[in-house]
Amino acid sequence: MTVPISPQPLSRRIMAIWCMGLALDRWRLAEGCAAGAGADAEPLALIAETAHGPRIATVNAAGAEQGVRPGAMLADARTLCPQLAVRSADPAGDLAFLENLALWAQRWGPWSALDPPDGLLVDTTGTAHLFGGEAMLLADARAQLARRGLVARAAIAPTAGAAWALAHFGPESAILEAGDDLMDRLAGLPVAALRLDDDVLLLLRRLGLKRLGDLAGIGREALARRFRNRRSPGANPLVRLDQLLGRVPEPLLPVVAAEQPMVQRRLMEPIRHRPLLDRVLADLAEDMARALEGRGEGARRLELAAWKVDGDVVVRRLEMAAATRDPAHVCRLFAARLDDLDAGFGIELVRLLAPWTEPLALAQAELDAAAERHGTSLAACIDRLTVRLGAEAVRRPLPRASHLPERAQRWAPPLEPLPGLQEDFAFHERPLKLLDRPEPIAVIYEAPDGLPRLFRWRGGVHEIARAEGPERIAPEWWRERSSVRLRDYYRIEDSTGRRYWIYRHGLAGDGRGGAPEWFLQGLCA
The missing domain is CATH 3.30.1490.100 (DNA polymerase, Y-family, little finger domain)
Structure with a gap:
């Protein structure tokens, strides 16, 4: 009697690819430069604009030898390396390039996922025999990436976390077999191999935990107490360690090609x-x-x-x-x-x-x-x-939820649907015509906080016969600095019957500047 033997399920195999200089390699490809040629002879950095000024996003080998480091301010980097050449970084373009690279990398497996900002994860389960084994698969991956002008490292392991750790911190073209003791093989890698946030890495180093093997010698209860309030995987070393060892699953989002007609x-x-x-x-x-x-x-x-x-x-x-x-x-x-x-x-x-x-x-x-x-x-x-x-000449104004008149509308495509606004943004009447920008006027009033009596605008003097207000509008604190002043709006009519919409910028003694200023912003019907 023959007893059928059910096939053993294939253990999962993940290949991690790390493009070490993706942004610079992409810049070289766009400029038609080969790696190691003139592009690396002179110090070069890609910079990103930040609120405090331009910062170094990435730097080539020549710049790194001069002491330029990513994250440094451009002014500080120029102090260390005056001959540093800079180009603008393009994170959106790098991400689009990485997405196309992920689709191209599906030659080695049925699906691939992004590992931003410069990595890929490819599922190679059951495909290594097509290349003559996993060692040959890694060699083919290195050769194909080099042919595309990319400097990259790759590794294969049973989990995405282990493959990522080997690609970034392990030996060249490392392979972890399904039966290997992952913790034993990876114990010598630094704790940065767990893909943790910078503040968590700093805390672990202060605690004397510098290697993955150091975490194995610490009780889980002690780590759990220390990081019990950390919910995200990048902020909790226990979650990342369990993902690396395959104790808990790690969700990955495959890149799917969108077919364009x-x-x-x-x-x-x-x-x-x-x-x-x-x-x-x-x-x-x-x-x-x-x-x-x-x-x-x-x-x-x-x-x-x-x-x-x-x-x-x-x-x-x-x-x-x-x-x-x-x-x-x-x-x-x-x-x-x-x-x-x-x-x-x-x-x-x-x-x-x-x-x-x-x-x-x-x-x-x-x-x-x-x-x-x-x-x-x-x-x-x-x-x-x-x-x-032209596209910019055909637009229509749409209301926007803001009390400030100059921000109460925006220009949108002609057929964009109307947004749903709250009713409290429409209970005050606004003039039918607003000036492109408020124009300063000189106002005479009885008291600093009283109604205006007379104002001068565009060379003419207007005596105010009637005034209504004020309507106070506070600045948008979530967008403005704390020193921005209040506005008091008045609807006024001069002696000739013309009606205007003016406002006082600031209050006397508010501690946010000198004397209040007056502006004319609209013409009333």
Whole structure:
């Protein structure tokens, strides 16, 4: 009798990739410099703007040899290294580059996750045999990353925490097998291998706990009492230690590629004349409409790219006020953007991409789309005005929850929905016309805190016949400094019947400046 043997479940294998100089490597790639070439010959740093001035975000090897360290103020770094060259850091661009790198890294496993700001985690469970073993997989990863111009380290372990610790602090291309004692193998690594916050690392060093093995010699109850109020994983060494050893699961968010609708035409012969390009655009718009209809979506942004014979690429972009997939409307909008296109020796490839789409339900073509076909709908009109005048010229004001008049509205896209505001922001009437900025006026009043009697504005003297107020508006303490003064607003009418909206900036003796100042901010009906 044969007894079937159930296959043993595969132990989880995680590969951690650490791009040690991601920001600098990305800058080198953008500038066309190779690592170790002229880019590293001179001290170079990428700086980030902060509230206290520019700080060093990252520095190359030449700058580090001169004593420049990340986090230092640029002025201090220039004191140590006067010849330091600086460029602006781009954290958003680095994150986008890392996301694309995570999708590319899925060649080694079924899914990958981000480990910001400069790392990746790849699930390689059951894939190592495709590369000849885990050692060969790591060698392939190093070779492929080097080919892309990235300096990186990699390690494989049963848990994400262990793989991260080895990639950052372990030997080159380290591998932890499933049956290894993780604590025994990792005991010599510093406590920074637990991915803890800086203040927690400082506290552990003050307690004399510098290695992971030191934590194993401390009772869990003692550590639990010390860090019982620390909820986040980065602030609690016990949580991070359990994740590293696989005692508790660590949630990871895989990076999933968002498919963007794209259609293209490879032309048998290059085209140079506008009527032929319009015909190709019409065909692409029809293809895009069918692709979007199959997805139940409409395009909010479209990109038309034309590849010339000489290798040059011309790109034209559109952003619509509302989602659409009407080919005729798309062609009308692109027509104005193609007037200045120079075909050169000819265009051989045309591609239409929809990077921004929104759900768009099917509608009756004979009734609901009649306005779209004739270009009379509001969204179609706004799109045509935007193409002609520019995106910044077609905006509408929307109310914003702020008592300060100059902040009570903002400019938004034409079809953006109205925000839900609280009723208490609308109980005071505001003038129909506000000046672009408040203008100073000279005011005569009976008492410093009394009603104004006479004011001078733009060379004219106005005698106040009636006054209403004050309406006191306090500064927004969560945005302003503590020295900002109060405002007392008055609705006034002069002897000729003209009405104004003025305010007194500050109070006499409030300790926040000199004498109160007066400003005219609006004209009342």
